[in-house]
Amino acid sequence: MNTQTSQPIPKVYGWCPGALRPMMSGDGLVVRIRTPLGRLSQKQAKAIAALSQHHGNGLIDLSARANLQLRGISSQSHAAVIAGLQDLGLLDQDAATESRRNILLTPFWQPGDASHSIARSLERALNAAEDLVLPGKFGFVVDAGAQPHLQNCAADIRIERCGDTILLVADGAQTGCPVTVETAAEAALDLARWFLDHGGAAQGRGRMQALTARRAAPLSHSSPRSSSAPQPSPGMTASGQLVALEFGQITAEAFATLADNGPLRLTPWRMILVEDAQELATVPGVILDAADPRLQVRVCTGAPGCLQARAATRDLARDLAPRVPKGQILHISGCAKGCAHPGPAALTLTATATDTFDLIHHGKASDQPSIETLSASALRAAPDILTEGS
Ligand code: SF4
Structure with missing residues (x-):
């Protein structure tokens, strides 16, 4: 199933919001916070919750690049949010640095290990690389623990483990170039420059995967990669307890409660790792059970939070x-863009109008539907329709 429908083409912005460059959405400004090393101290997490409550709508998203998004910030209160983030040490010197410092770090790092050391070096190198003008979505993954966990997460340049070796990988390539903890950050910047020098961002946009589909990665990239570990589930890990957020969102109040238990590490799986936590009490909207059926649903912001959404999505997902x-995975998308799950899913509901969805089997949000114009109430009344004939 991959024939595209004739639905309206959603707008592609080509950049991601930041704190200094927020994006207007249906419920106000979205202020995205790129936390250094993907970690928040308890004090920082509670202060972010307070900023959300005082200046936003009290809802916080966790993005697929492990960034936090404060929602519902008004234009008038943006300056106060920026001042608050500055006080917490969570603000870059300018929007260009913020955009460039797009690093996704494995949440399972330990202080001083290869992932932690490389991520710190890469942060410093990207902060200093003022000449490096990369496309808005261009990003790096640092994943040098015992086995890679982030191979399915979008990135342009990857630093990942393969046995005893650390490899630098251009996204899309099946091989990489051996680097060391000391050389990885500079080698990653060299690869970013190779991307620019070889026309990867001809009109200021472009991704590494498109470039490596057109031409081979540099000759030194000849070492085979290893395979990825499966996506982890909620539960205990060596670094703390992993918990999932219902559909990737949490209230500010629940976020502050979670931080009572320890510092928080953000993950790209709509999950938070609570450092050193043992037994967590129930927190509203926080999933502790790996068998919870909500983990099988991917759902985007939908209406009214997204300006492009054609229907509300979250209540239907619940x-x-x-x-x-x-x-199986059910993907509910507010429009054909499919932000919450860009790839195919067993079941996809794509909103086509207020309260109306197309059902796609084994396809993406923009693919040809098996059944058109199902109302939300019909789906609730007879959910078996989801799987009939699939
Ligand atoms: S998929 Fe959802 S979040 Fe993305 S643009 Fe469409 S409605 Fe908005």
């Missing part, structure tokens, strides 16, 4: 989650 067959 209602349909228990009806998703085990092992």
